[in-house]
Amino acid sequence: MEKFGFSLSKARVINYDANDRGIVRYIIEREPSLKLCIECGCCTATCTTGNFTDFSLREIHILLKRGENEQVREKIRKCMLCGKCILVCPRGVNTRNVISVAKQAFRKTEGYEL
Amino acid sequence: MGRHVVVIGGGTAGMEAAGRLAREGVSVTLVEKGNELGGHLRDWYHLFPNRRSSDEVLEYLRGLVSHQNILLMKGRKVTGFSRKGDEFAVSVENGETINADAVLLATGFDLFRSERKEEYGYGIYDNVISSADLEAMFRKNELKLVNGNKPERIGFLHCVGSRDEKAGNIYCSKLCCVTAVKQAIEVRKVLPSCKVFCFYMDMRMGGALYEELYKEAQEKYSVSFIRGKVSEVAVNIQNRLVAKVEDTLVGRPLKMELDILVLMAGMEMSEDGIRLADEAKLKRGENRFFQPADHHFGTNMGNIKGVFYAGTCTAPLNITETISHARGAVMEIVNYLNQEK
Secondary structure, three states: OOOOOOOOOOOOOEEOOOOOOHHHHHHHHHOHHHHHOOOOOHHHHHOHHHHHOOOOHHHHHHHHHHOOHHHHHHHHHHOOOOOHHHHHOOOOOOHHHHHHHHHHHHHHOOOOOO | OOOEEEEEOOOHHHHHHHHHHHHOOOEEEEEEOOOOOOHHHHHOOEEOOOOEEHHHHHHHHHHHHOOOOEEEEEOOOEEEEEEEOOEEEEEEHHHOEEEEOEEEEOOOEEEOOHHHOHHHOEOOEOOEEEHHHHHHHHHHOOOOOOOOOOOOEEEEEEEEOOOEHHHOEOOOOOOHHHHHHHHHHHHHHHOOOOEEEEEEOOOOOOOOOHHHHHHHHHHOOOOEEEEOOOOEEEEOOOOOEEEEEEEOOOOEEEEEEEOEEEEEEOEEEOHHHHHHHHHHOOOEOOOOOEOOOEOOOEOOEOOOOOEEEOOOOOOOOOHHHHHHHHHHHHHHHHHHHHHHO
8 A cells, every 4th residue: 555654643642531540559559658749859860770761750650640551661670779769758758669569560460571 | 096997898807907906995897898797708618727617717706896896887888988187088888988097908809700711611611610619519518510410530720810811810829729738638528439639830838737738638638639730621522521731740731531620719809909999099019909018017008198908908818817917907007096196
């Protein structure tokens, strides 16, 4: 078939109602401090990984809350679990455990490889 | 000079000031345009930050104004006032004139009329309501949709009519953030299965115990906060509201269905206050509220000697601040009456 160079762009909109928030529910049950995040970005600012790659723990928190799981599944592999983020969090979120539990949650779903 | 003061407006500020003036031995005429004292407080259910019933505060204020030095005039509007020598002549509807040695304006605020932000659909879609409408629902214990169903998801939209040049108000009304948080908690208490979202530009929790309330809303009541201002509201084929917003912390647009959208209406200088101010040539600021003689030392006074201000006719204030401001006005008035004597 002739190709004319046209393509469809995927919508960038977060469709909140279509997204599955099972992963974030799983995390909040085990690490309820995730609810306290105020998106200040201290975790990202102090994160070694974040200083060398596009890894942002703040972004991961919010993507989880919106049910944008596929992006998170890839991104969290970069975390080295050093825990500096916990030290700087003004709201006392156990940020490292959020990542650990998130990994657990993804492991329970199909297709995850560590 | 005598010791008679006319207080215009029988809301929180007017009642507090009248009661305190009376206790200082000043004779007071308290004029209220409505048939009841208490102002906006009568429309509110619980007050932040401790969710105390507004009826308790009303009871305190009513106790304060039942004093032999206070003459109450309810259901009467002040039409204007003018200075004649040392005295003021305050004219009241149906032709009566009251003489006074000083005038205290406690004309309060009007809630922003949410239909002015047409894109949010207030007055167009049944389940788009204002923060005041929600308080009325709480008071009647009737938190439900127009069709009688229980809401499963409620959104709160901050800054409706505040920080918005299109609405003519660049200032922050400063109470709506904490009101939204308080109302979000109330919703979760009444309907624990209902999910609650706050759409905000900044969380301005600069008051005693506000931040604590915000944290409690997250921790104990699982209220979700989405940073972004809803740009428009529509309904889908199921007749459910659909809000469009940018989730600015993700950097992508987001759409969400809602059963009820609560518009956090801001505070504006009252229309009656504007009318009185302009007639008496009292200066108003760019935000239309009375312009104080000095932003630090003179917030109870304006540009006419013997005319004083109390409460939200000067700026958005909460109940605590309004009461303190009214007490400040009392001190200024007593000083004025003593000096002029």
